Amino acid sequence: METMVSYRNIEKQYGGDFALGPVSLELERGYIMALVGSNGAGKSTLFQMAMNMLKPDRGEVRLFGQDPALQEKEIKTRIGYVADPVLIHPYARTVGEAMDFYAEWYPGWGAALCRNLMERFELPVSAKLRKLSTGMKRRLALTVALSYRPELLLLDEPSSGLDPLAWLVMIEEIGRYMEEGAGTILMASHNMDEVRRLADYVVFLDRGRAYGPFEKDALLTDWKRIWTEELPEEVCAGLPGTVLLEEEPMRIVTDDPGAVQAYLAQKGRQVFRSQALELEEIMGFLTGRTEAASRRSKEEKRA
Numbered sequence: 001m002e003t004m005v006s007y008r009n010i011e012k013q014y015g016g017d018f019a020l021g022p023v024s025l026e027l028e029r030g031y032i033m034a035l036v037g038s039n040g041a042g043k044s045t046l047f048q049m050a051m052n053m054l055k056p057d058r059g060e061v062r063l064f065g066q067d068p069a070l071q072e073k074e075i076k077t078r079i080g081y082v083a084d085p086v087l088i089h090p091y092a093r094t095v096g097e098a099m100d101f102y103a104e105w106y107p108g109w110g111a112a113l114c115r116n117l118m119e120r121f122e123l124p125v126s127a128k129l130r131k132l133s134t135g136m137k138r139r140l141a142l143t144v145a146l147s148y149r150p151e152l153l154l155l156d157e158p159s160s161g162l163d164p165l166a167w168l169v170m171i172e173e174i175g176r177y178m179e180e181g182a183g184t185i186l187m188a189s190h191n192m193d194e195v196r197r198l199a200d201y202v203v204f205l206d207r208g209r210a211y212g213p214f215e216k217d218a219l220l221t222d223w224k225r226i227w228t229e230e231l232p233e234e235v236c237a238g239l240p241g242t243v244l245l246e247e248e249p250m251r252i253v254t255d256d257p258g259a260v261q262a263y264l265a266q267k268g269r270q271v272f273r274s275q276a277l278e279l280e281e282i283m284g285f286l287t288g289r290t291e292a293a294s295r296r297s298k299e300e301k302r303a
């Protein structure tokens with residue numbers, strides 16, 4: 001196993017308003033980790049630290065085991081960074097000029113790959129950088145980052161501003177990059193569809209606190225909503241692994257569906273169906289944003 005990114009006990013304070021951490025994360029080669037969080041949770045702050053654009057108050061960040069403050073240039077040729085908002089080349093005037101510059105800068109630049117990506121993202125060579133829309137800037141940044149097949153991609157909101165077709169191209173191209181076998185991705189996303197499709201691991205960030213990493217597949221298997229018949233108080237009281245009880249109809253939200261189903265069977269109660277929770281719901285429970293371990297009836301919800 002080779003650790004590509006590690007954050008150890010990272011803390012950062014901005015005035016009195018925002019405190020990040022302590023955050024500790026490690027990402028191994030070959031995996032995709034998604035940072036999922038509310039606005040202002042600290043996701044971009046973590047990316048900027050990896051790019052040596054920002055220093056943590058405490059803790060250490062390592063890329064390929066190296067300190068980004070000491071080996072900045074070497075590290076940056078091995079990373080593809082799509083920032084949010086996208087950073088546009090300061091001197092190039094057109095898309096073509098920017099590509100020429102990057103082709104010189106990155107040792108692993110693939111000219112044919114770049115042409116193919118530009119075609120897929122419908123990026124005109126002659127388009128003026130100043131006049132690109134937000135979505136076109138994102139297409140450009142993704143094309144650049146994928147054209148030299150970096151060992152590590154840092155994608156901060158890669159789909160923000162992309163139209164649905166460009167989004168699909170992005171999903172396919174990220175899939176292709178990973179299938180080639182040498183890629184690793186740390187990404188921040190508000191798009192749960194993309195997290196569901198791409199991520200191996202999920203970290204929830206909320207108000208500067210990190211929860212996880214969790215294996216995405218395990219989250220989707222472990223968190224269930226189970227529909228059952230109305231249960232008397234004494235049966236409810238003994239339910240194992242219950243996060244929330246909802247009434248009319250009776251539903252149990254649990255992170256231990258096996259135990260709940262076994263208990264209901266033992267009490268002779270019927271299970272009508274069960275369904276995996278959406279990642280945003282799981283995030284609500286794990287971060288304490290959604291009130292857990294309570295009984296919620298229609299009357300309560302109306303009140």
Ligand SMILES: Nc1ncnc2c1ncn2[C@@H]1O[C@H](COP(=O)(O)OP(=O)(O)OP(=O)(O)O)[C@@H](O)[C@H]1O
Nearest residue numbers: 014015018037038039040041042043044045046084
């Ligand atoms: N230079 C700065 N000075 C002061 N506060 C800052 C600065 N940069 C970021 N912040 C604050 O730090 C917090 C975390 O910001 P960050 O951009 O990391 O969040 P984020 O999770 O990427 O948010 P979003 O999902 O909205 O992009 C926010 O409250 C933001 O206002």
